[in-house]
Amino acid sequence: MTKVILETRGISKSFGALQASKDVSIDLRAGEIHALIGPNGAGKSTLIKQIAGSLAPDAGQVFLNGQDVTALKTAARAKRGLGRTFQISALAMEDTVLQNVTLGALGAGASPFQFWRAALDDQAMRAVAEDALQRVGLQDHASAMTAELSHGQRRQLEVAVALTLKPRAFVMDEPMAGLGTEGSKRLTVFLDGLRAEAPILLVEHDMDAVFALADRISVLVYGEVIATGTVHEIRTNPDVRAAYLGDEE
Amino acid sequence: MSMILLAEQVLNGLQLGIMLFVMAAGLTLVFGVMGLINLAHGSLFMIGAFAAAAVAGATGSFVLALIAALSAAAAVGALVEVVVIRRLYNRDHLDQVLATFALILIFSEGTRWLFGSFPLFLNIPSYLAGPVSLPGGIEYPLYRLTLIAVGLLIALGLFLLISRTRLGIQIRAGENDREMIAALGIDISKLYTIVFAIGAGLAGLAGALVGAIQSVQVGMGEPVLILAFVVIVIGGIGSIKGALIASILVGLTDTLGGVLLPALFKQFMEASAATSAGSSLSSMLIYILMAGVLIVRPTGLFGARA
Amino acid sequence: MTRESLFNIVMMSLLILFPLWAWIADEPFMITLATKAVILALAGVGLNIALGLGGLVSLGHAAFFGIGGYAMGILASHAQSYSPILESPFLIEGTKSMPVIWLVAIISSGLAALAIGVLSLRTTGVYFIMITLAFGQMLFFFSISWPAYGGEDGLPIYVRNGFPGLNTLDPIQFYGICFAILAVVLFFCARLAKSPFGLALNAARQTAERVETVGISPYRLRLAAFTISGMITGLAGALFADLNRFVSPTMFSWQTSGEIMVFVILGGVARLFGPVVGAALFILLEHLLGGLSDYWHIYLGLLLLLIVLFARGGVIGTFAGKGANHD
Numbered sequence: 001m002t003k004v005i006l007e008t009r010g011i012s013k014s015f016g017a018l019q020a021s022k023d024v025s026i027d028l029r030a031g032e033i034h035a036l037i038g039p040n041g042a043g044k045s046t047l048i049k050q051i052a053g054s055l056a057p058d059a060g061q062v063f064l065n066g067q068d069v070t071a072l073k074t075a076a077r078a079k080r081g082l083g084r085t086f087q088i089s090a091l092a093m094e095d096t097v098l099q100n101v102t103l104g105a106l107g108a109g110a111s112p113f114q115f116w117r118a119a120l121d122d123q124a125m126r127a128v129a130e131d132a133l134q135r136v137g138l139q140d141h142a143s144a145m146t147a148e149l150s151h152g153q154r155r156q157l158e159v160a161v162a163l164t165l166k167p168r169a170f171v172m173d174e175p176m177a178g179l180g181t182e183g184s185k186r187l188t189v190f191l192d193g194l195r196a197e198a199p200i201l202l203v204e205h206d207m208d209a210v211f212a213l214a215d216r217i218s219v220l221v222y223g224e225v226i227a228t229g230t231v232h233e234i235r236t237n238p239d240v241r242a243a244y245l246g247d248e249e
Numbered sequence: 250m251s252m253i254l255l256a257e258q259v260l261n262g263l264q265l266g267i268m269l270f271v272m273a274a275g276l277t278l279v280f281g282v283m284g285l286i287n288l289a290h291g292s293l294f295m296i297g298a299f300a301a302a303a304v305a306g307a308t309g310s311f312v313l314a315l316i317a318a319l320s321a322a323a324a325v326g327a328l329v330e331v332v333v334i335r336r337l338y339n340r341d342h343l344d345q346v347l348a349t350f351a352l353i354l355i356f357s358e359g360t361r362w363l364f365g366s367f368p369l370f371l372n373i374p375s376y377l378a379g380p381v382s383l384p385g386g387i388e389y390p391l392y393r394l395t396l397i398a399v400g401l402l403i404a405l406g407l408f409l410l411i412s413r414t415r416l417g418i419q420i421r422a423g424e425n426d427r428e429m430i431a432a433l434g435i436d437i438s439k440l441y442t443i444v445f446a447i448g449a450g451l452a453g454l455a456g457a458l459v460g461a462i463q464s465v466q467v468g469m470g471e472p473v474l475i476l477a478f479v480v481i482v483i484g485g486i487g488s489i490k491g492a493l494i495a496s497i498l499v500g501l502t503d504t505l506g507g508v509l510l511p512a513l514f515k516q517f518m519e520a521s522a523a524t525s526a527g528s529s530l531s532s533m534l535i536y537i538l539m540a541g542v543l544i545v546r547p548t549g550l551f552g553a554r555a
Numbered sequence: 556m557t558r559e560s561l562f563n564i565v566m567m568s569l570l571i572l573f574p575l576w577a578w579i580a581d582e583p584f585m586i587t588l589a590t591k592a593v594i595l596a597l598a599g600v601g602l603n604i605a606l607g608l609g610g611l612v613s614l615g616h617a618a619f620f621g622i623g624g625y626a627m628g629i630l631a632s633h634a635q636s637y638s639p640i641l642e643s644p645f646l647i648e649g650t651k652s653m654p655v656i657w658l659v660a661i662i663s664s665g666l667a668a669l670a671i672g673v674l675s676l677r678t679t680g681v682y683f684i685m686i687t688l689a690f691g692q693m694l695f696f697f698s699i700s701w702p703a704y705g706g707e708d709g710l711p712i713y714v715r716n717g718f719p720g721l722n723t724l725d726p727i728q729f730y731g732i733c734f735a736i737l738a739v740v741l742f743f744c745a746r747l748a749k750s751p752f753g754l755a756l757n758a759a760r761q762t763a764e765r766v767e768t769v770g771i772s773p774y775r776l777r778l779a780a781f782t783i784s785g786m787i788t789g790l791a792g793a794l795f796a797d798l799n800r801f802v803s804p805t806m807f808s809w810q811t812s813g814e815i816m817v818f819v820i821l822g823g824v825a826r827l828f829g830p831v832v833g834a835a836l837f838i839l840l841e842h843l844l845g846g847l848s849d850y851w852h853i854y855l856g857l858l859l860l861l862i863v864l865f866a867r868g869g870v871i872g873t874f875a876g877k878g879a880n881h882d
Binding site (some may be wrong): 337346355357475478482529 | 581594612673675678679680681682684685686688689690692695696697699700701702809810818824850851852853855856857859860863864882
């Protein structure tokens, strides 16, 4: 059996009367893309936050490389190899594109507690940063201000920052949102190749992309995983059709 | 220490606390509803005291002086809200701090220009002067006792205003959900002006009431302002209930600390060192209290929003 | 070259040429004014690291300014009365040597900033503003009520402290010392803004979530920034005390915190030279308006209000346009 890189075991989380996560157990195995789908309000973002460490679950654990990281904060989980992209871009808008990627290179490698030498003069860091920009196709925008980027370019930059961390597992929250057909296609090709480096837990609304990419799909409805399986299994699962896909057809 | 002295100090602490509440209520209301941090609240306290001193000097009536204090501060408050403050609601706290710091400079120097640098005096009216005898043989100034009563009445009035009136419903709606009150068709800018003027009027009234037991001078507002900030931060910014509890806590801590700490230190130190160490520590006590509360509860005792 | 760096060069030249003119024209008072501006600028440069780069609105920087001042006051007062500060368990003597005083001022204000930062940085927003204010007030009231070093009346130092090889009583030489320190600190800050630390701190101000996601703790960045910020403002406090040959609780007052913040805002937040321009303008206004009217604070207040409401980039923002950031 392939190695499990990232795993949740029985995660539950409530906000008052609303149960946002109900005993969620999913895993992400080496080399795969595991898509997490579900209607709006199904608790996908809440689950992602608990995996990334910005929200503590009421019960259950999160494992990364077999280690229990439930008690660790976001920064510590990132250090252990969790690379996350945000649904709503969390970028330093007043900084340049290169500065944003360099920040990732900084967190991954060198210590941020260096006060003297200019960050952009550090050849090693700069190489990592420029390589990541190259890979997502933003190399020509390195010196642009982040605030001036288009929506799609910001999504690419999100992915580039995650790449600099050389993570053991990616968690991507709707990377295709608002990209347009052309952009989605390009990112689909890119993510397809990326899974060999590190597996991807992919939250996505773009069903074409999900069906094209996913090795496995988990369906989340009202905070609960109602099914996990291959694309074919999920497409033919009557519960899923009823709960989710049904209303699209 | 005698029980009578201690009881007097408790009453003093209560009186300080209640007056702080009158001051803090407006501050916390303005923050809760408009999200504004207003350093110039102390200036409104000062304006109230000066208006009262001027009117009392001209007419000899303490009641008229209080009315003048309330209306002058409320009017200045409304004016400042319309001219300056409403431009700050959507700004960050840094801009709010600086703009209201600028207002302090303008108000303080403006008052100095109008009234000069010498303190004015506001006398306690004869019918409230002198001590009264309380059960247990305590002789306590009637005026201070009146302050406690008036403050408690104001607190009661505020609770009724907020829980029972139409305006109170709007204020509570504004604290919870700004879009909601716009959707209900309430004129937000009018509501904000009214809330700000109420807070300003209360500050002015507190200035006049306290002005009668201390001198009325430029700069009198800032020490009270900082204490009022300590109160609303301990209570949780935006919470009237928190402000009431915290103001009494701060009033008692400040007053009793000043008496009890030196006495406590005398148990194991020689007298003069104990007095200085005790008074040093007691002067810092409420800030230590505040830092302690924030360290344990970063948004105060009853606070929700940072 | 950007307009901002041109502006900075002009400012730096003024800081050299104006005192030189005053020296040649034999106007020692003008040199003293320039010295005051340079020292207050240094205090603002300290605050600007926390406020501009880190986004930490501290209304308690008077604490560090005062600690620096009292470090000078305590060391020098013991030296002038020939009484040691501590005899047991080991001997600590006072000193009149500026470099030693500076070191003590930097270390003690740095330690205070570290301690205050550890506690305050748990809070955010208004609560952070208020808790820093509270720590400032704590020290203010302590300095008033603690009688050993003058209490409310403050502590005079009769002769200015010495610096090896220089006559610090000569205004132009003392100005030279203060200017050199400001220049060194500005150079350090320029490096800092571009360093990995500056990059991460600046990003944490804009989006703390992002910084955490790349494995860096925003809390530790902010704590380091707050500590460095306090050290610089503390050094300024020691120099300010030496300029006046007097320390008093006023250095700890919250108005002092407010004024240091005003320097930063007048000049331009997060601009390298913002506090320098702001402090120079403040001293200029104090001198010009103070000569015209006893109530010059009214005009200062109006100016400040106009800048906050309508010219948010401060003087530098107005002249040099939107910053090209730190690149």
